[in-house]
Every structure is written in structure tokens, then in C-alpha cells.
Amino acid sequence: MTANLSRTSDMLAPELVPMPMDAPDVCPLCRSGRTRVDRLCFSCERTSSQVDFPCEMVIPISYYTTPSPLRDRMHHYKEHPDPSVREEEARYVSAILARYVAQHHDLFVDRFGNWDSVVAVPSTHHPDAPALQVAVEANFPEALGPFTRPLVLGPGTMKFNQASPLGFVPRAGESLTDHRVLLVDDTFTTGARLQSAHHALVAAGAVVVVAVVVTRKINPSQQYGSDRLWERQTAQTFEFSRPPWWATAHE
Ligand SMILES: [Zn+2]
Numbered sequence: 001m002t003a004n005l006s007r008t009s010d011m012l013a014p015e016l017v018p019m020p021m022d023a024p025d026v027c028p029l030c031r032s033g034r035t036r037v038d039r040l041c042f043s044c045e046r047t048s049s050q051v052d053f054p055c056e057m058v059i060p061i062s063y064y065t066t067p068s069p070l071r072d073r074m075h076h077y078k079e080h081p082d083p084s085v086r087e088e089e090a091r092y093v094s095a096i097l098a099r100y101v102a103q104h105h106d107l108f109v110d111r112f113g114n115w116d117s118v119v120a121v122p123s124t125h126h127p128d129a130p131a132l133q134v135a136v137e138a139n140f141p142e143a144l145g146p147f148t149r150p151l152v153l154g155p156g157t158m159k160f161n162q163a164s165p166l167g168f169v170p171r172a173g174e175s176l177t178d179h180r181v182l183l184v185d186d187t188f189t190t191g192a193r194l195q196s197a198h199h200a201l202v203a204a205g206a207v208v209v210v211a212v213v214v215t216r217k218i219n220p221s222q223q224y225g226s227d228r229l230w231e232r233q234t235a236q237t238f239e240f241s242r243p244p245w246w247a248t249a250h251e
């Protein structure tokens with residue numbers, strides 16, 4: 001890991017909220033709050049049932065809520081009108097992912113196995129240039145990769161809380177058989193796009209080793225079972241060097 005990556009990511013650590021271990025009020029798929037102990041959260045129940053090959057476990061690096069500095073970064077790196085702001089925020093957002101994967105690389109391989117390539121969930125507005133991939137490649141190419149872009153937008157309709165088995169399809173001529181893929185995305189909100197991408201990869205013969213998202217958007221509310229969870233997790237300090245929940249929670 002480069003000194004630049006450690007320095008940049010350490011600077012951001014105070015903004016990050018660590019993920020919980022498995023618990024009755026934690027959705028085992030996405031780590032957000034749930035109200036029903038033997039079920040997934042409302043979003044995951046819905047979006048994971050809309051595809052045939054759902055992702056069963058996502059690794060978010062941090063929660064974010066609105067408003068917060070992290071929320072602004074996640075939006076600004078893609079949408080800020082000033083290109084110099086987009087560039088700066090892209091460096092920060094990509095530093096979070098690059099540091100997390102570089103820091104825990106050996107734990108990832110032990111737990112999930114190795115991967116041949118990294119695939120970012122294609123963006124809505126720039127399906128040929130996922131913002132997260134562009135950001136990592138521009139700033140920390142040595143920490144993560146190589147990226148491939150095997151998916152394009154398909155004919156299926158994806159909406160905010162609607163995944164589709166045909167939301168993404170393999171690029172023409174792309175062979176994915178037995179490719180081992182690390183799937184990454186910037187923000188997990190309902191899982192609609194990530195589940196669609198996961199389905200498309202697996203349907204095409206790829207093995208998705210695991211999915212990592214920079215942030216899991218959370219709305220601390222009793223209604224979603226997330227208010228106490230948010231309190232518990234924000235009371236803890238995020239440290240990149242700490243072994244993540246998934247390295248110890250399962251066998
Ligand atoms: Zn969930």
C-alpha cells in the first residue's frame with residue numbers, strides 16, 4: 001500500500017461508520033437494519049427476490065446517512081458541476097475502497113477465494129465508464145484491479161427498488177465462463193442495481209467471489225429497525241486496520 005493511499009484514507013476514517021457483526025436487528029445481506037429476525041431487510045427481501053441469482057452477502061465499508069460529509073462526497077464525485085471538485089472527491093471515494101481491499105486482501109482471499117478481475121456495477125448515466133472504476137484507476141490503480149467491463153445495460157427495467165434479470169447483460173462476444181469476479185459499487189441503497197449486475201454475471205457463468213460497496217445508505221428510523229443500530233455503530237470508531245466483521249463472524 002502506498003503512503004499516499006494510507007494517508008488519504010486515514011484522513012477519511014473519522015467520517016466512516018463501522019459495520020456491525022451479525023445481530024437480530026442486522027440484515028445479513030446488506031448490514032442495514034431489519035425488523036424481522038428471520039428475514040432480510042425490506043429492500044433486500046424485495047430486490048433479491050426479483051432476480052434468479054441474487055447476491056447473498058454484500059460487504060459495505062461504511063454506513064452513511066443524510067446529511068453528512070460522506071453523503072456529499074458520494075454524490076459530488078459523480079455529480080458536482082465543477083470538474084475539479086469531482087476529481088478531488090473521486091480521489092477520496094476511491095481511497096476508501098482501495099484502502100479497504102488492500103488492507104484486508106489476505107482476509108478476503110482466505111474467506112472468499114481469489115479473483116481474476118474487478119467489475120464495477122455500471123453507472124446509469126455513463127454505463128461505459130463506471131465512476132468508481134474510473135476513480136480507482138485514476139488514483140490508486142495499484143491497490144485494486146484489474147478492472148473489466150463485461151456488462152452493458154440490458155432491456156430489463158431497473159428502478160429505485162426494482163432489480164431486473166435483464167437490467168444488465170454481457171457485452172456482445174464477452175465470455176464470462178468461470179471468471180472469478182470481485183463486484184464493487186459505490187452506494188448500496190435498495191440493492192436493485194447490484195442484484196441486477198450480480199444476476200447478469202452469474203447467469204453468464206461467472207463466479208462472483210464477493211461484493212464490496214463503499215457505503216450502505218441508512219435511514220436511522222424505528223420503522224426500519226435501524227435507529228438503535230445507527231446509535232450503536234456511530235458510537236464506535238472506524239479503523240481500517242481493524243479486522244472486518246466478516247473475517248470473524250462466519251466459518
Ligand atoms: Zn438488506
